[in-house]
Amino acid sequence: MAGIDYSERIPNNVGLADNRRLQRALEEWQPKFIEWWMEMGPNGFQAKETYLRTAVSVDAQGWAQFDYVRMPEYRWGLFLAEPEPGRTIGFGDHLGAPAWQDVPGEHRGVLRRLIVTQGDTEPASVEQQRHLGLTCPSLYDLRNLFQINVEEGRHLWAMVYLLDAYFGRDGREESEALLQRRSGDRDKPRILGAFNERTPDWLSYLMFTYFTDRDGKYQLASLAESGFDPLSRTCRFMLTEEAHHLFVGETGIGRVVQRTCELMREHKTDDVRRFGGIDLATIQRYINFHYSVSLDLFGSEISTNAANFYTMGLKGRFEESKKRDDHRLKDATYGVVELEGERITTREAPALPSLNERLRDDYIADCQRGLDRWNQVIKKYEIGHELKLPHRGFHRAIGLCAEVKVSPDGRVISEAEWDAKKHEWLPSEADEQYVQSLMQAVTQIGRFANWIAPPARGVNGRPVDFEYVRLA
Ligand SMILES: [Fe+2]
């Protein structure tokens, strides 16, 4: 069961051959997916052979195999984590009941919406990043970009499988719509705001994979707790793939920081722009931007939807099963952000409607770990500078803090102060133009753009100077 059947048109470990109706629906969807991929997938490299990993099993150990593939020939398929025998629902009103193997009728609409919203982000990110290959800083980075892109495509497959297998005609319509919406399109945009912005350059892309893909990790992890077992198993395997996306972001920004420090040391200056680097102040502004827009993705501090998803047993907390409490939370409280005049404080609120805030807290703690590692790099070069996460209220568009202006250190400030300072805190047009000016493709084997250090090691034991993408 852990093995994946590659003799089929759609590789899978869900016994697709035994379900003719579903097989037919997905085989009809497949060419439309390829059409979408050719139109909206990575621009300019569809015919090139890339050294990519493909899932061959869903075992956590050794699940992937690496080889050269042209992206349109990538074997996208349906892979679910192994079922846990006797799994029960771990939280909410149905606590302790056997996990659902089919959609519980009363939660059908809500569940479909959850799956569609998650599914929509997957193709959206491919669309946002489609032009980046043309300005890659190295073949190694180009390969990582494409790896992420094909896997986001596979995540779309994962959600479409759930829709087609469990939601009948409505599900098939949603599957079609997932291929019809377009990131940034005024008439048919992607569902979530952050997924309608173009990813303009590689610094933004690395920030996206660190901060925004990490939101994905937390959403998937809470859906992996779901009482709807097929969703849980799908998300568990997606998390295995997602780990690489986060790795690309964390090591990628770490390499930018490293290169900046090298240039600072070499030329004894903070102003590394003169030497083609990205100064730490600019890196900080990009962190401020991407972190704050990613915080918005968790939604409002107080949310009845979040409470309902939990009570219904559809979406749990991060690491729900490891928590030692009653897993119902009817009488529990949780500390949420509160505005007290000029001050931002916290207050105890009922725990159920505060679940977005709790997930955001888990996310924030996780984000800080990367910052600590980047600061280690800076320290190693004996530079007295620290990168920081801005205050959670900074530059928010959703939730309580969207009503006020907040400085990175957490003070509620006037509009006038905000206007005077915002260019110190967020990327300015000049920053964006400068970063854009660095975006020149470097495609010689083993070479790297001047603004980013080479990685510590290559992919799958290959050397750093390996031909990760065959461009010739
Ligand atoms: Fe994904």
Ligand SMILES: [Fe+2]
């Ligand atoms: Fe991802």
